Amino acid sequence: QVQLEESGGGVVQPGRSLTLSCAASGFTFSNFGMHWVRQAPGKGLEWVAVVSNDGNTKYYADSVKGRFTISRDNSWNTLHLQMNGLRAADTAVYYCTREGRAFGELFSAWFDPWGQGTRVTVSS
Amino acid sequence: EIVLTQSPATLSLSPGERATLSCRASQSVSSYLAWYQQKPGQVPRLLIYDASNRATGTPARFSGSGSGTDFTLTISSLESEDSAVYYCQHRDKWPPGATFGGGTKVEIK
Numbered sequence: 001q002v003q004l005e006e007s008g009g010g011v012v013q014p015g016r017s018l019t020l021s022c023a024a025s026g027f028t029f030s031n032f033g034m035h036w037v038r039q040a041p042g043k044g045l046e047w048v049a050v051v052s053n054d055g056n057t058k059y060y061a062d063s064v065k066g067r068f069t070i071s072r073d074n075s076w077n078t079l080h081l082q083m084n085g086l087r088a089a090d091t092a093v094y095y096c097t098r099e100g101r102a103f104g105e106l107f108s109a110w111f112d113p114w115g116q117g118t119r120v121t122v123s124s
Numbered sequence: 125e126i127v128l129t130q131s132p133a134t135l136s137l138s139p140g141e142r143a144t145l146s147c148r149a150s151q152s153v154s155s156y157l158a159w160y161q162q163k164p165g166q167v168p169r170l171l172i173y174d175a176s177n178r179a180t181g182t183p184a185r186f187s188g189s190g191s192g193t194d195f196t197l198t199i200s201s202l203e204s205e206d207s208a209v210y211y212c213q214h215r216d217k218w219p220p221g222a223t224f225g226g227g228t229k230v231e232i233k
Binding site: 003006033035037044045046047052057059060061095100107109110111112113114115116117 | 128133156157158160162167168169170173174179209211212213215216217219220221223224225227
């Protein structure tokens with residue numbers, strides 16, 4: 001079945017870096033755009049970044065632009081999020097999620113499925 | 125930037141009652157609107173896509189309606205397992221980013 005599994009979360013000091021990964025299985029990874037969405041403790045969902053199926057198009061939320069970099073390795077079916085200059089406000093559970101339809105199909109505005117999430121805590 | 129406003133923030137109803145959740149967009153989003161359910165400690169789960177299509181596994185008591193700027197998620201007859209936070213979400217072709225509403229918490233009395 002379709003699965004997404006995040007890893008790489010942890011506790012990090014402000015200003016430091018962390019890289020999250022998301023391992024995909026059960027589908028043709030290279031056919032789908034992929035996103036990161038985060039959720040701060042007790043708060044709602046916040047979209048973070050997207051990378052197109054071929055890795056050529058990337059787009060970021062203003063809150064992370066210039067600090068975070070999304071990338072993918074289609075040979076290894078893996079999505080990454082490199083986070084630099086971390087701030088306390090970046091403390092959250094980070095989810096990777098897949099666009100609803102593959103590239104070339106009708107546009108899909110929704111996300112499905114979602115990984116279990118990986119927790120990032122930025123604290124001194 | 126499109127803003128999604130959900131109301132009410134909290135809905136407290138009894139089992140068997142009808143729940144009506146609203147999501148209003150700051151400008152037209154056509155039918156590019158999805159709804160998710162998130163239970164405590166769990167991952168968001170897609171319920172409705174393209175405003176009115178039930179995702180695989182979504183019970184028939186959940187229905188979505190609307191287009192343009194005003195959308196509704198209706199739970200026709202609440203069950204105890206429907207206690208959760210419900211989020212609406214929009215994404216367009218360009219820019220490819222997404223927006224989530226602030227969520228509506230549904231409590232079962």
